[in-house]
Amino acid sequence: MADTATNGRWRDLDKLLLRPGNLVGPNFEPSPELRDDLQTYARVLVVGAGGLGCELLKDLALSGFRNLEVIDMDRIEVSNLNRQFLFRLQDVGKPKAEVAAQRVMERVSGVNIVPHFCRIEDKDLEFYSDFNIIALGLDSIEARSYINAVACSFLEYDSDDNPMEETMKPMVDGGTEGFKGHARVILPGVTPCFECTIWLFPPQVKFPLCTLAETPRTAAHCIEYAHLIKWGEVHVGKSFDEDDPEHMQWVYSEAVKRAELFGILGVTYSFTQGVVKNIIPAIASTNALISAACALEALKIATGCSKTMSNYLTYNGLEGLHTKVTEFVRDKDCLVCGPGVLIELDTSTTLQKFIDLLGEHPKVRMPKASVAHRGENLYMQAPPILEEMTRSNLQVSLYNLMGKLARDVVHVTGAAAVNGKTASSLRKLRIVFRGATNDGVADMDTAGGA
């Protein structure tokens, strides 16, 4: 391995991995073995093969990562070509993930990239459990929120409510909008997860429907009229698909007609796409900067060659240049990444008894709880129609209702006594059944754990 060509190729990486320093992570031991281990054992999933995803794949491959996978459900469009630099004109119509993987493998020898042309929801938890680091190059809150929930679902806490590092699935998340961008490091249980800080994302601008219908004043109003009102009038029973170019073309031409009627300028096809999909035009240089920051953080997480950024970098290149790292704090009661309240039960405890117990429990004090487990509503106190549908569960043991898992998370809602006052609350509980062991039943909280 140690021929001169190889040495030359990894010269820059070796400067980070072979030398000690005062900014290195804890327990960092510089050695050539580190690079070999990085290439052999670190498995990184890149989510998204668009503007950021292309950059991330290239950057990670050039930083010494060799086991990469990429997931994206989109096909290449002409309008992507200005910044999604792995794609060529003849690639239009092909899956982004496949072309991106191919191109990077052609250019960077030794790297292996497995593409997945599908939705992120199509993969099961086992798929995600296989990766050591997840790098996100996404443009939607929904997708981030989904991956965040998946990654945090692997996290386990010990009996002192400390996160167990071996169950931690680190994420690096990049995002850009025009000349602005962010890069963040999410170490579930240590730094805030996406849900802890969802307020960082401004809600989408929504115009009043009556303005769209009666008094349009801007190009965006005309586009939203065609998208939200006219589409339904003409295509009864057929829902609009923003990923269908024919649908988009139809909205565009209706928006043009409407704009002409009201003497409004500025409706173009790409602006129509932007408004409908809520996309702000991407700038290649912003993607490159943000991706570089993310790839570096991935390298730091894996090798410890430097302390990771703590924990949220913002970049603004709009007027001059401004960048800043902010240390956001975790929401200790976060329903997604928080520890919740640990409760030990016998396998024979009925749901009714469990609910009674929550009223007494000093850390919960919720006398009339409704209980949910992994999307299943075990008992609902209200409304009456749901109460009736779930009432028969009350006499069943919680252990059975939870699929005979030795330990898992449930969520409870109801009025609870907090500091002497009664307030409605929603809590996460970690249930452990005394004497029960998992017998190969699906259990996301121990998947990948030791």
Place this chain on the structure above:
Amino acid sequence: MLKMSQYLNDGTVGIMIKLFKVKEKQREIAENANGKAPVKKQSAGELRLHKDICELNLPKTTTINFPNGKDDLMNFEVTIRPDEGYYLGGTFVFTFHVPTIYPHEAPKVKCKTKLYHPNIDLEGNVCLNILREDWKPVLNINTVIYGLHHLFTQPNHEDPLNSDAAAVLRDNPKMFEANVRRAMAGGYVGQTYFSRCV
């Protein structure tokens, strides 16, 4: 449980590659074992909705229904039977679709019953400020249902989605009332046919 390194108080982690190495070994072993079934997860939005639904305090004119059963709270129907005003005696069904990032975004609400109303168009789009421009994460499903209820007691001509109905309400409330009666009984108002909903 192994403890290769410890995360630090300053929110950074130490070298993780050793953990990756151990995991890779485990993965090779696990690959020989049977695959595990995918497991349904609950999004933060679903959990918040769960809370909203448990806390519903509906007006007596309103009922709620879950067509997909007890485990799909993201899609439901609300039926309103106004007990006063122009729409007294009618039955109006609204469909709710709640997005996964609720309450960051508002529920999507449509009226399934075709009706003659200044703020609801013939396709069921509803002009209610809290469903769009004035939505805030502190609002909840109960607020939206009360908002819908309000549209029946206080239809207003200033935010028209059905501009014909709005003009009639503004210029001739008596005629508006007659039109509403005719539509609810099943019949034509102008060129538009309405099915009976009383």
